[in-house]
Amino acid sequence: MTLALGCIADDYTGASDLANTLTKAGLRTVQTIGVPAADLALPEVDAVVVSLKSRSIPAEEAVARSREAAAWLNARGAGHLLFKVCSTFDSTDAGNIGPVTDALRADAGEAIALVTPAFPETARTVYLGHLFVGAVPLHESPLKDHPLNPMRDSNLVRVLARQSRAPVGLVDLATVAGGAEAVSARLDALAEGGTGAAIADAVLDRDLAVLGAAALTRKVSTGASGLGLGLARALVAAGRVAPAAAQGDLGPAIGGPAACLAGSCSQATLGQIAKAEAVMPVRRLDPARLLSGEDEAGAALAWAGERIGDGPVLIASSAGPEDVAAVQARYGRDAAGHAIEAAMARIAEGLVAHGVRRLVVAGGETSGAVVDRLGLPAFRVGPEIAAGVPVLRTTDRDMWLALKSGNFGGPDFFADALRLMP
Numbered sequence: 233m234t235l236a237l238g239c240i241a242d243d244y245t246g247a248s249d250l251a252n253t254l255t256k257a258g259l260r261t262v263q264t265i266g267v268p269a270a271d272l273a274l275p276e277v278d279a280v281v282v283s284l285k286s287r288s289i290p291a292e293e294a295v296a297r298s299r300e301a302a303a304w305l306n307a308r309g310a311g312h313l314l315f316k317v318c319s320t321f322d323s324t325d326a327g328n329i330g331p332v333t334d335a336l337r338a339d340a341g342e343a344i345a346l347v348t349p350a351f352p353e354t355a356r357t358v359y360l361g362h363l364f365v366g367a368v369p370l371h372e373s374p375l376k377d378h379p380l381n382p383m384r385d386s387n388l389v390r391v392l393a394r395q396s397r398a399p400v401g402l403v404d405l406a407t408v409a410g411g412a413e414a415v416s417a418r419l420d421a422l423a424e425g426g427t428g429a430a431i432a433d434a435v436l437d438r439d440l441a442v443l444g445a446a447a448l449t450r451k452v453s454t455g456a457s458g459l460g461l462g463l464a465r466a467l468v469a470a471g472r473v474a475p476a477a478a479q480g481d482l483g484p485a486i487g488g489p490a491a492c493l494a495g496s497c498s499q500a501t502l503g504q505i506a507k508a509e510a511v512m513p514v515r516r517l518d519p520a521r522l523l524s525g526e527d528e529a530g531a532a533l534a535w536a537g538e539r540i541g542d543g544p545v546l547i548a549s550s551a552g553p554e555d556v557a558a559v560q561a562r563y564g565r566d567a568a569g570h571a572i573e574a575a576m577a578r579i580a581e582g583l584v585a586h587g588v589r590r591l592v593v594a595g596g597e598t599s600g601a602v603v604d605r606l607g608l609p610a611f612r613v614g615p616e617i618a619a620g621v622p623v624l625r626t627t628d629r630d631m632w633l634a635l636k637s638g639n640f641g642g643p644d645f646f647a648d649a650l651r652l653m654p
């Protein structure tokens with residue numbers, strides 16, 4: 233297997249978002265969980281997305297795991313490496329976008345990396361280095377209240393510079409409008425002056441096609457699914473990939489009990505949970521009880537066990553910014569996050585023991601904890617539920633999953649997802 237594109241995603245939902253985009257663009261794609269074991273049987277594919285849970289861990293660990301993933305992908309002949317980060321640039325001044333980009337770029341012998349989280353399909357656009365989420369700058373969007381990485385600066389040149397070794401530059405929209413060669417020339421000029429990474433503007437899909445073509449002339453780039461789309465288009469245009477039809481039949485229906493878990497506290501997920509209440513029983517975990525050692529997970533599982541035979545259920549820890557702030561003030565941000573993720577993972581394991589084979593999870597870190605606990609090695613990519621969220625089928629057993637980025641999906645996401653999991 234020689235890969236046209238090797239991808240390293242910093243969380244599992246982001247990985248399935250990228251796998252979805254690449255599949256839609258005609259690349260045969262598999263999503264692996266962690267760096268695959270040497271003996272993992274993979275179908276013939278154009279792209280592999282290695283999912284790491286490296287967005288919110290110490291920078292040196294994120295660098296080490298990303299390097300390991302890069303080595304695996306390079307050993308399979310990956311023509312280009314894309315480090316997939318969040319379209320809302322989720323990170324802190326300690327990393328991990330800067331340190332991982334620096335390391336992958338240095339290992340590849342490149343002087344500069346193109347970086348863009350633009351993903352117009354989900355209303356993430358970058359202009360003069362400033363990231364917009366819908367109609368508002370990042371720092372005015374709900375991401376300003378993210379439980380783990382509140383995003384309070386929209387100027388990504390500044391954000392990335394705070395977490396990078398070398399200076400960070402800008403490829404502005406006027407340069408992008410000049411085409412891939414103009415972008416490459418700008419990158420060369422920046423690199424000559426010692427700049428190690430450049431935020432690239434993009435507001436439309438056609439800008440991504442230009443950026444993809446420019447990125448492909450180097451070995452490493454960093455971005456969200458939008459850059460993945462640009463790279464996929466450039467690979468097809470260059471004849472390096474023969475576009476395949478989107479994957480159709482992923483196997484027979486599985487049926488049986490279904491469940492949803494939500495650990496995301498995003499505005500979108502809070503709305504989706506409220507809507508789900510009309511169509512399925514919803515259990516809300518009490519974080520204070522959970523964090524003070526009460527068996528909230530066990531109680532939620534007992535609750536689910538009584539209902540799961542009658543239809544899908546949803547269990548959520550999600551809460552609004554004030555409640556999250558109160559929990560974090562009392563128990564600490566990371567301790568609260570990890571304990572709630574661990575409870576979700578335990579609940580998922582219990583649900584599978586109750587026979588659940590159709591599982592929807594909302595939240596990137598939450599999905600990481602759940603998938604790790606279930607020990608799922610890799611997924612094939614099925615139909616799209618909403619922009620950035622595909623249905624996934626595990627390669628080693630009969631199970632449907634959907635791993636939803638907190639911010640993605642329409643108001644009826646949970647019901648929409650289950651409809652596509654026969």
Ligand SMILES: Nc1ncnc2c1ncn2[C@@H]1O[C@H](COP(=O)(O)OP(=O)(O)O)[C@@H](O)[C@H]1O
Nearest residue numbers: 379495496549551569572573595596597598638
């Ligand atoms: N009620 C709550 N209070 C505090 N933290 C919470 C609460 N519910 C969930 N969390 C934590 O918030 C984080 C949400 O992150 P994540 O699952 O990645 O969602 P998103 O996709 O929205 O970023 C997780 O660490 C989760 O455990």
Ligand SMILES: O=C(O)[C@@H](O)C(=O)COP(=O)(O)O
Nearest residue numbers: 245246249318319596637638
């Ligand atoms: O790029 C995106 O927005 C998503 O693919 C993503 O990474 C979302 O992260 P979470 O919201 O933490 O799931």
